[in-house]
Amino acid sequence: MLQERIRLASLRDKVMSAAEAARFIQDGMIVGMSGFTRAGDAKAVPLALAERAKTEPLGITLMTGASLGSGIDKVLTEAHVLKRRLPFQSDPVLRAAINRGEVMFIDQHLSETVELVRSHQMGPIDVAVVEAAAITREGAIVPTTSVGNSATFAILAKHVIVEINLGQHVDLEGIHDVYIPTRRPYREPIPVVSPESRVGLPFIPIDPAKIVAIVVTNQQDSSAETTPPDADTRAIAGHLIEFLSREVAKGRLSNRLGPLQAGIGSIANAVLTGLVDSPFHDLTMYSEVLQDSTFDLFDSGKLVFASGSSITLSSACQARVFPNIGKYKNRLILRPQEISNHPEVIRRLGIIGINTALECDIYGNVNSTHVGGTHMMNGIGGSGDFARNAYLAVFVTKSLAKGGTISRIVPMVPHVDHNEHDVDVIVTENGLADLRGLAPRERAEVIIANCMHADFRDQARDYFTRALKRGGQTPHLLNEAFEWYDRLEKTGSMKG
Amino acid sequence: MLQERIRLASLRDKVMSAAEAARFIQDGMIVGMSGFTRAGDAKAVPLALAERAKTEPLGITLMTGASLGSGIDKVLTEAHVLKRRLPFQSDPVLRAAINRGEVMFIDQHLSETVELVRSHQMGPIDVAVVEAAAITREGAIVPTTSVGNSATFAILAKHVIVEINLGQHVDLEGIHDVYIPTRRPYREPIPVVSPESRVGLPFIPIDPAKIVAIVVTNQQDSSAETTPPDADTRAIAGHLIEFLSREVAKGRLSNRLGPLQAGIGSIANAVLTGLVDSPFHDLTMYSEVLQDSTFDLFDSGKLVFASGSSITLSSACQARVFPNIGKYKNRLILRPQEISNHPEVIRRLGIIGINTALECDIYGNVNSTHVGGTHMMNGIGGSGDFARNAYLAVFVTKSLAKGGTISRIVPMVPHVDHNEHDVDVIVTENGLADLRGLAPRERAEVIIANCMHADFRDQARDYFTRALKRGGQTPHLLNEAFEWYDRLEKTGSMKG
Numbered sequence: 001m002l003q004e005r006i007r008l009a010s011l012r013d014k015v016m017s018a019a020e021a022a023r024f025i026q027d028g029m030i031v032g033m034s035g036f037t038r039a040g041d042a043k044a045v046p047l048a049l050a051e052r053a054k055t056e057p058l059g060i061t062l063m064t065g066a067s068l069g070s071g072i073d074k075v076l077t078e079a080h081v082l083k084r085r086l087p088f089q090s091d092p093v094l095r096a097a098i099n100r101g102e103v104m105f106i107d108q109h110l111s112e113t114v115e116l117v118r119s120h121q122m123g124p125i126d127v128a129v130v131e132a133a134a135i136t137r138e139g140a141i142v143p144t145t146s147v148g149n150s151a152t153f154a155i156l157a158k159h160v161i162v163e164i165n166l167g168q169h170v171d172l173e174g175i176h177d178v179y180i181p182t183r184r185p186y187r188e189p190i191p192v193v194s195p196e197s198r199v200g201l202p203f204i205p206i207d208p209a210k211i212v213a214i215v216v217t218n219q220q221d222s223s224a225e226t227t228p229p230d231a232d233t234r235a236i237a238g239h240l241i242e243f244l245s246r247e248v249a250k251g252r253l254s255n256r257l258g259p260l261q262a263g264i265g266s267i268a269n270a271v272l273t274g275l276v277d278s279p280f281h282d283l284t285m286y287s288e289v290l291q292d293s294t295f296d297l298f299d300s301g302k303l304v305f306a307s308g309s310s311i312t313l314s315s316a317c318q319a320r321v322f323p324n325i326g327k328y329k330n331r332l333i334l335r336p337q338e339i340s341n342h343p344e345v346i347r348r349l350g351i352i353g354i355n356t357a358l359e360c361d362i363y364g365n366v367n368s369t370h371v372g373g374t375h376m377m378n379g380i381g382g383s384g385d386f387a388r389n390a391y392l393a394v395f396v397t398k399s400l401a402k403g404g405t406i407s408r409i410v411p412m413v414p415h416v417d418h419n420e421h422d423v424d425v426i427v428t429e430n431g432l433a434d435l436r437g438l439a440p441r442e443r444a445e446v447i448i449a450n451c452m453h454a455d456f457r458d459q460a461r462d463y464f465t466r467a468l469k470r471g472g473q474t475p476h477l478l479n480e481a482f483e484w485y486d487r488l489e490k491t492g493s494m495k496g
Numbered sequence: 497m498l499q500e501r502i503r504l505a506s507l508r509d510k511v512m513s514a515a516e517a518a519r520f521i522q523d524g525m526i527v528g529m530s531g532f533t534r535a536g537d538a539k540a541v542p543l544a545l546a547e548r549a550k551t552e553p554l555g556i557t558l559m560t561g562a563s564l565g566s567g568i569d570k571v572l573t574e575a576h577v578l579k580r581r582l583p584f585q586s587d588p589v590l591r592a593a594i595n596r597g598e599v600m601f602i603d604q605h606l607s608e609t610v611e612l613v614r615s616h617q618m619g620p621i622d623v624a625v626v627e628a629a630a631i632t633r634e635g636a637i638v639p640t641t642s643v644g645n646s647a648t649f650a651i652l653a654k655h656v657i658v659e660i661n662l663g664q665h666v667d668l669e670g671i672h673d674v675y676i677p678t679r680r681p682y683r684e685p686i687p688v689v690s691p692e693s694r695v696g697l698p699f700i701p702i703d704p705a706k707i708v709a710i711v712v713t714n715q716q717d718s719s720a721e722t723t724p725p726d727a728d729t730r731a732i733a734g735h736l737i738e739f740l741s742r743e744v745a746k747g748r749l750s751n752r753l754g755p756l757q758a759g760i761g762s763i764a765n766a767v768l769t770g771l772v773d774s775p776f777h778d779l780t781m782y783s784e785v786l787q788d789s790t791f792d793l794f795d796s797g798k799l800v801f802a803s804g805s806s807i808t809l810s811s812a813c814q815a816r817v818f819p820n821i822g823k824y825k826n827r828l829i830l831r832p833q834e835i836s837n838h839p840e841v842i843r844r845l846g847i848i849g850i851n852t853a854l855e856c857d858i859y860g861n862v863n864s865t866h867v868g869g870t871h872m873m874n875g876i877g878g879s880g881d882f883a884r885n886a887y888l889a890v891f892v893t894k895s896l897a898k899g900g901t902i903s904r905i906v907p908m909v910p911h912v913d914h915n916e917h918d919v920d921v922i923v924t925e926n927g928l929a930d931l932r933g934l935a936p937r938e939r940a941e942v943i944i945a946n947c948m949h950a951d952f953r954d955q956a957r958d959y960f961t962r963a964l965k966r967g968g969q970t971p972h973l974l975n976e977a978f979e980w981y982d983r984l985e986k987t988g989s990m991k992g
Contacts, residue, residue, distance in 0.1 A: 084935075099968050104935035107969070109917055119846070119887060120748045122933050184754070184846040184887075189685030252616045258680070343885055344840035350615070350680040365912070374968030380917055388884060389839055391615060391680075414974055416861070416912035421605055421876055437618045439580075439600035472595050472870030473603070478910055478978040485974050 005164045006214065007137045014214045018044035021161045021213035025049060029126040030061040032117075032153030036337060037264050037289040038069030038222045039310035040146030042129040042163045044215050046072045050079035059083040063117075063125070065148020065309070065337055066110060066288075066381060067091070069222025077103065087113045088379040099375045107369060110288065110382040111341035114152035119184075128157035130204070131165050131217075133172045139208025140201070143176055144168040145221055146310030147334050151178045151204040159212045166218040171326045174202050177333045192345045195259050195284040195307040198333065223315035226292060229270040232398050235429035236267060237274025240354070240394065243425065243432050245279060255279065259286035261346075261386050262293070263355035264312070267396050269293045271354055276300045286349055288340050288382045290332075292317040298328060307333045309340040341385035353390035355383040357397040357418075359408045360426050360451070362444040362460060363474050364435050366395050366418040372485055373414025380417050387422045399428035399453040405493035407456040409447060411463045412481035420474075426451050440474040459484075459496045501660050502710065503633040510710045514540035517657045517709035521545060525622040526557040528613075528649030532833060533760050533785040534565030534718045535806035536642030538625040538659045540711050542568045546575035555579040559613075559621070561644020561805065561833055562606060562784075562877060563587070565718025573599065583609045584875040595871045603865060606784065606878040607837035610648035615680075624653035626700070627661050627713075629668045635704025636697070639672050640664040641717055642806030643832045647674045647700040655708045662714040667822045670698050673829045688841045691755050691780040691803040694829065719811035722788060725766040728894050731925035732763060733770025736850070736890065739921065739928050741775060751775065755782035757842075757882050758789070759851035760808070763892050765789045767850055772796045782845055784836050784878045786828075788813040794824060803829045805836040837881035849886035851879040853893040853914075855904045856922050856947070858940040858956060859970050860931050862891050862914040868981055869910025876913050883918045895924040895949035901989035903952040905943060907959045908977040916970075922947050936970040955980075955992045 006012050022045050025031055035041030041064070052058055061084035062076070073091035076082050082094065087108035089095065098105040108116075117123040130150045134142040143150055144165055154160050179200030182188045191199045229237075247253045257280050262268040272293035275283065285294060285306040292314050297303035311334070313321060321328065339345060346353075357366045358377060368383050369376060387393035395418070397408045408428065420440060426433045431450035435443050448460045467475035484494040502508050518541050521527055531537030537560070548554055557580040558572070569587035572578050578590065583604035585591065594601040604612075612618040626646045630638040639646055640661055650656050675696030678684050687695045725733075743749045753776050758764040768789035771779065781790060781802040788810050793799035807830070809817060817824065835841060842849075853862045854873060864879050865872060883889040891914070893904045904924070916936060922929045927946035931939050944956045963971035980990040 101937055101964070101967065104938060105969060106933060106935055107917065115843075116932070120746070121888075181844075184844075185690065187844045187846070188689060189687065189840075189844070191685065193684060194681065250616070343843055344685075347611075347839055348677075348680075348683045348685070350683070370968070370970055372968075373974055374963075374966065374970055374972050376969035384884075384917060388880075392617075414908075414972065414977075415970065416915055417917070419912055419915070421603065421880060421913070436612070437602060439602055441597055442600060467870075468597070470870065471597065472866070472868075473601060473872035474866055474870055474911065476870050476910065478869055478981050481910075481978065482974040 001166065002216065004170065005134045008135055008139045008208055011135055011139060011208060011211055011214060014211060015216060016213050018048035018215045019051065021045050021215045022048035022052060024159050024161060024212050025060065025127050027058050030123055032063045032125045032128045032149060032157060034065065034130040034143065034146065034148055034150040035068040036065030036146035036148035036310035037067055037312040038224065039312045040131050040144040040148065040221065041068045041070055041072060042131050043070050043165065043219050044163055044217045045129045045161055046076055049081055050075045053079040053081045063113060063149065065146055065150065067378065088381050090378040095376060105376060107379040109380060109384045110337050111343065111385045114149050114338050117156055118152060125153055125157040127159045127161060128153040129161045129163065130154050131163045133168050133170050135162060136203055139211065140203035140205045142173045142203045144172055147176055147178065147336050148309055149337060151180060151336050152338065154204050154206050155180065160206060160210045161213045161215065162211055163215045163217050166216065167220050169322050169325055175329055175332055175334050176202050177335050178204055179336065179339055190339065190342060190344050192339065193348065195286040195305050220318065223318055224291060224312045226269060226314045227266040229273060232429040233267050233270035234274065236396050236427050237271045239427050239432040240271055241274060241278045243434065256282045258350045258352045258391050259284045261285065261287040261351050261353045263381065263383055264289050264291065265356045267356050268354050271396060272297065276302060286351055288337060295321050298331065305331050307335060307340065309335055309337040341382045343385060343389045346386055346389040350391035351386060352392045352394065353386035354394045354396060355387060357395040359410055359413055360395060360397065361410050361413045362447050362464060363440045364420045364423045364426065364443045364447065365413050365416045366423055367413040367415045368417040370415035384418060387418050392424050393422055394425040394427060395423055396427045399430050399451060404455060405495070406488065407453060407494050409452040409456065410484055411460065412476060414482055414485065455495065497662065498712065500666065501630045501662070504631055504635045504704055507631060507635060507704060507707055507710060510707060511712060512709050514544035514711045515547070517541050517711045518544035518548060520655050520657060520708050521556065521623050523554050526619055528559045528621045528624045528645060528653060530561065530626040530639065530642065530644055530646040531564040532561030532642035532644035532806035533563055533808040534720065535808045536627050536640040536644065536717065537564045537566055537568060538627050539566050539661065539715050540659055540713045541625045541657055542572055545577055546571045549575040549577045559609060559645065561642055561646065563874065584877050586874040591872060601872060603875040605876060605880045606833050607839065607881045610645050610834050613652055614648060621649055621653040623655045623657060624649040625657045625659065626650050627659045629664050629666050631658060632699055635707065636699035636701045638669045638699045640668055643672055643674065643830050644805055645833060647676060647832050648834065650700050650702050651676065656702060656706045657709045657711065658707055659711045659713050662712065663716050665818050665821055671825055671828055671830050672698050673831050674700055675832065675835055686835065686838060686840050688835065689844065691782040691801050716814065719814055720787060720808045722765060722810045723762040725769060728925040729763050729766035730770065732892050732923050733767045735923050735928040736767055737770060737774045739930065752778045754846045754848045754887050755780045757781065757783040757847050757849045759877065759879055760785045760787065761852045763852050764850050767892060768793065772798055782847055784833060791817050794827065801827050803831060803836065805831055805833040837878045839881060839885045842882055842885040846887035847882060848888045848890065849882035850890045850892060851883060853891040855906055855909055856891060856893065857906050857909040858943050858960060859936045860916045860919045860922065860939045860943065861909050861912045862919055863909040863911045864913040866911035880914060883914050888920050889918055890921040890923060891919055892923045895926050895947060900951060902984060903949060903980065903990050905948040905952065906980055907956065908972060910978055910981065951991065
């Protein structure tokens, strides 16, 4: 079994326990780990680090692809191992520590992290810890359910620890396409011209001498926590499909649409699942995380190809897909997140990007990250990479939260992740606002009328009408722009 | 003379007066005009439109490259010809009309306008009006001092009006490189791999049958209104050069730096001029507007090549450069703004982007457009195209305005054009804040200490300290985040 997984014989004597491997990581180091939206994370070495931190000082900067599963961020936070963390996370315990100011969190566009490391603006990376399905005869690393930042971390790190996960199907081999941009000042165009483009290697090429330890694990990825579609998310999907049908009727899109991207989460997943019953066909995806909906679309015959950086599924879907991964393999590519999210490729392909907003304002600015403008939720992730460069940048949200006490459409968002220049379409269960070619005053009319819940429309119109009297391209009353948040804090509701 | 300029003989009978040509433009049309930062604008037809609007209803949507000179936006506004205007402007009369809500202004990333028109998300363009140095024997258009959006406007418009400007030197021919991205879904990579890359045609290729009118003019571009460097802008340049020198010492950059981009305006121009006396050499530019500083750097021997979309000079520099344009021609390329500002190329080349902020906040968010959060100044222009994808995104501003009553560093900017994810470095005359790899709380410390004027530091620290008590990734007190603006309005000063 291990011979099949560690094919370069000389590396087999590097197999050791997680605790022994973790010894290569010292206090103060910068560590790059695999893992993107709970998929393909290193599962043993981080826990060994946390264990060791109980008896000796051990604080690190941890870079990953995106969020981790397996409770790793929780355990590392509780053990005080994390001093600095980037570029994304989604763990409640880590989130609380970030918001207390105990862990410095750098919230980055997911395409940019390795660019900063490669150009020595961050780093250098002392140790990379990468989960693998196998090590090739040449000592190259075959990733598992995500590529994320693993390739560049491993290529640039001084030392590499590989976790061979026997729980990940060896049939994943061949699904990856590892392309690393060439060095400046002579960087060449990235040759990806369609979701199907294979332009790199099916493994991470590194000098095997850098592999200082191999740890054998046998553990599934954490499953996605999905919420089934409800009336609201079905309504959102319905509005969007109706809109896209009109775009097709106008000749702006074909019935194949453009390559689809959908952010992580229940609403975006529900929207994609809604396409199963749509008039569109022969669809493709060029996305970051491939969720249950990707495989629902494959199985319904609607989807012909999907490119992503990770596969993150519910446990039911894991059981359906992974044992049969060979069946999907010629229709799937997993790429480094730098390529899945690259502005160059996204702009070229003409992507329809569907991402979830935490909240939007009446002028079309979107907050994706900060609850109440101050407290970090997860991070911007890839939403900025896609929204800025998409053919069509769509943001979806339910119009209400917390039993109707919170409106997700507000006069002014208290944190801006995507501004008015980047947001084309906003959809809630109430309806859709097509903002393309509209000035801010026009956007406010259509967002309030189409997207906002009726319970908040009057007070939004009142604000807008009074702001108009003060004039401007984007009328506001600064001394009451955030009044709804103040009211929420004082009365438990944004309602006036 | 006219034979030299209109080389396709069959087109010579299309020469007519501006008033006659303007007849091709009717009430309600969408019109695309040449012009980028006052350079290469159509100078006669727009004024004829304004004249006609005195006697008949005439309202249009006007798209340009960027801002116009020659008083055109003023005259068109006063004649009520402009109903809708995009993607940029800088005229005080138009600005006032925009802020009164009389002209709908769509403030766009300069790289995106033609992408939206090409994909039928805006438009279609009824008439393009393009200034030219010449029409070739095949009927192609040779632009003048800017390319801007002229190429795509002319290619996609139903009808084209050409203004042959005898006041523009015919030696400009050969300076342009017109590359139009190929159509989706089979779009190819843009082959620009260095500022020197020539990848297109030296003219705009169109069907000459679309040219319905030719108007002959003889008028220089409006000159740039430059302010000479002062102690503050020299200090800003000094801090930035010192920082870049440290980056070179750390091995992150060579003494050639990366290709430079500088936004329009006095501060960015002064910073570039400061490079004349720097230790850097063999510099290149990959920018949008080439200003006096470009030619100062050429003449000092510091700059070896400059790529832009327009040349906008002071009158003294115009007199020095344009009669000798042949001398610079093999070191200059003017491209469509879609290519000069293209995310794909900017990310590939590793650009150092230097843009002017209207104001910044203590967490590194930048407002480039809205005075007091509501009133439009000029527009975002290309600053977003560059800042998002640059190797290093630098924003410069003086720390004070209006005799010290206004701080350009505030607790929270009331309009966000560039958010914390995109801003690497902020420089004022007081100093420089290197934000790379810092969490928001850390950024606040360094921005307040290094960039803020001493007069405002205490009240900023007071805000930050109290906000920290409420916690969060980005601590704020929403009910006083904009208090400084309120105080300014009530007392004439932001000082507490």
